[in-house]
Amino acid sequence: MQILIRGGRLLDPLSGTDKVTDVLIEDGCVTQIGDGLTFPAPKKKKIVKEASVSGETVDEASTDMAVTIDASGCWVMPGFVDLHVHLRDPGQTYKEDIGTGSQAAACGGFTTICAMPNTKPVIDNPDKLNYVRFKSAALSPIHVMQIGSITKGEKGEELSDIAGLADAGAPAISEDGRSVENAALMKQAMREAVKAGIPVFDHCEDKKLAGKGVVNEDENAVRLGLPGIPDSAEDVIAARDILLARETGAHLHLCHVSTRESVEMIRFAKSKGVHVTAEVTPHHFTLCSDDILADDPMFKMNPPVRTAADREALIEGLRDGTIDCIATDHAPHAVSEKFGSMLTSAFGIVGLETALPLAVTRLVEPGILSPLDLARVMSTAPAQVADLTRQYGDGKIEVGNPADITIVRPDEEWTIDKKQFLSKGRNTPFEGWKVRGRVKVTICDGEIVYTDKRRQTS
Numbered sequence: 198m199q200i201l202i203r204g205g206r207l208l209d210p211l212s213g214t215d216k217v218t219d220v221l222i223e224d225g226c227v228t229q230i231g232d233g234l235t236f237p238a239p240k241k242k243k244i245v246k247e248a249s250v251s252g253e254t255v256d257e258a259s260t261d262m263a264v265t266i267d268a269s270g271c272w273v274m275p276g277f278v279d280l281h282v283h284l285r286d287p288g289q290t291y292k293e294d295i296g297t298g299s300q301a302a303a304c305g306g307f308t309t310i311c312a313m314p315n316t317k318p319v320i321d322n323p324d325k326l327n328y329v330r331f332k333s334a335a336l337s338p339i340h341v342m343q344i345g346s347i348t349k350g351e352k353g354e355e356l357s358d359i360a361g362l363a364d365a366g367a368p369a370i371s372e373d374g375r376s377v378e379n380a381a382l383m384k385q386a387m388r389e390a391v392k393a394g395i396p397v398f399d400h401c402e403d404k405k406l407a408g409k410g411v412v413n414e415d416e417n418a419v420r421l422g423l424p425g426i427p428d429s430a431e432d433v434i435a436a437r438d439i440l441l442a443r444e445t446g447a448h449l450h451l452c453h454v455s456t457r458e459s460v461e462m463i464r465f466a467k468s469k470g471v472h473v474t475a476e477v478t479p480h481h482f483t484l485c486s487d488d489i490l491a492d493d494p495m496f497k498m499n500p501p502v503r504t505a506a507d508r509e510a511l512i513e514g515l516r517d518g519t520i521d522c523i524a525t526d527h528a529p530h531a532v533s534e535k536f537g538s539m540l541t542s543a544f545g546i547v548g549l550e551t552a553l554p555l556a557v558t559r560l561v562e563p564g565i566l567s568p569l570d571l572a573r574v575m576s577t578a579p580a581q582v583a584d585l586t587r588q589y590g591d592g593k594i595e596v597g598n599p600a601d602i603t604i605v606r607p608d609e610e611w612t613i614d615k616k617q618f619l620s621k622g623r624n625t626p627f628e629g630w631k632v633r634g635r636v637k638v639t640i641c642d643g644e645i646v647y648t649d650k651r652r653q654t655s
């Protein structure tokens with residue numbers, strides 16, 4: 198397939214490129230970058246489609262086609278990378294499966310996603326990891342990497358086969374959904390991760406401190422009459438694991454950071470040379486506990502959205518590089534599990550199809566991040582955290598590199614409509630929100646894997 202992306206604003210953080218130009222893709226790779234490009238003459242491929250992402254949608258193209266995409270007014274970015282996705286496969290495919298989850302990811306502009314291992318069964322050995330690998334190879338239009346668990350069955354008792362998981366392709370180990378309670382076992386896991394050359398993705402939560410809490414512990418919890426989760430539930434484990442990372446030399450990646458204290462600890466740890474990285478979710482940089490107007494399960498997630506001051510600290514952390522990247526923590530659940538009261542419903546919300554517009558609306562439009570910064574925190578920085586460069590190139594939009602590219606129309610205003618999600622999950626607190634920024638085309642390995650054909654809702 199040949200794709201000529203014409204007149205888009207090329208944003209490539211690794212080379213510092215931010216300019217309007219053309220990009221030619223042939224047989225999976227970028228072959229030319231420059232102004233006034235045309236399809237090379239000797240290859241007699243018929244141009245079958247002139248498509249415009251500024252106006253109408255682009256049609257699906259088959260492999261022998263050559264497609265011109267008019268990307269004027271659009272950003273041409275390295276494909277987004279999401280380090281934190283729950284695909285629920287194996288075991289809970291009524292919530293999501295590898296096919297629907299990866300389609301939703303492509304719709305969100307992601308060309309690589311890392312799946313968390315808290316499935317049924319938990320991914321704690323190479324055989325189970327291979328199930329996801331082979332199913333993804335067959336069904337997913339994008340790259341799916343499967344993270345391995347830290348302990349067998351995420352029971353916190355015995356380490357998983359960490360070396361075997363890494364050999365089979367796990368980009369990281371994680372106990373996401375919980376913390377490893379036993380600090381000595383966590384330290385042992387970090388030593389194994391160092392040997393295997395992979396990071397530890399850390400869900401920081403002291404279950405005893407979190408108790409039966411369902412929202413942040415603050416005056417809004419009192420207003421709502423709901424039990425709260427204190428900051429300390431996150432902070433004591435973040436502190437503990439940063440100290441363990443310093444002792445072991447492990448690369449510790451803190452998942453879904455939610456408190457101001459965590460941001461301060463990460464900043465301090467980085468200044469001391471500890472190998473720590475961190476992610477923030479779109480819901481944590483967008484919402485705070487003031488936004489929860491009633492006992493509504495769509496606002497129940499772990500960790501909870503915290504105070505406005507915490508949110509400001511997260512945004513400042515992302516702006517100054519303390520927090521390395523955005524990750525969605527896409528956590529789909531069935532309607533019956535996100536129903537009734539927060540006291541009884543499941544933790545988690547979907548995120549793949551709302552991440553880009555929330556980032557554009559809340560971070561780029563107010564001038565907190567430049568478009569080039571956005572490409573860094575959604576593409577190249579997460580790729581570096583998980584060292585995905587080993588498998589999928591460095592994410593640079595450069596001649597000779599595999600073409601994983603996302604085209605975004607930043608000024609398109611639309612209304613989030615959960616009925617249009619490609620994910621099986623409908624659990625979003627952003628239903629009906631007016632946002633700006635829309636993914637128009639996602640290209641993975643030089644193939645068009647998603648084009649925006651959704652009905653315009655505003």
Ligand SMILES: NC(=O)N[C@@H](CC(=O)O)C(=O)O
Pocket residue numbers: 283315373374375400497498499500526528529544545546
């Ligand atoms: N974030 C959530 O609220 N839920 C996640 C688990 C997790 O990421 O901790 C899930 O698996 O549903």
Ligand SMILES: [Zn+2]
Pocket residue numbers: 373374375400452453499500
């Ligand atoms: Zn988690």
Ligand SMILES: [Zn+2]
Pocket residue numbers: 281283313373374526528
């Ligand atoms: Zn998670």
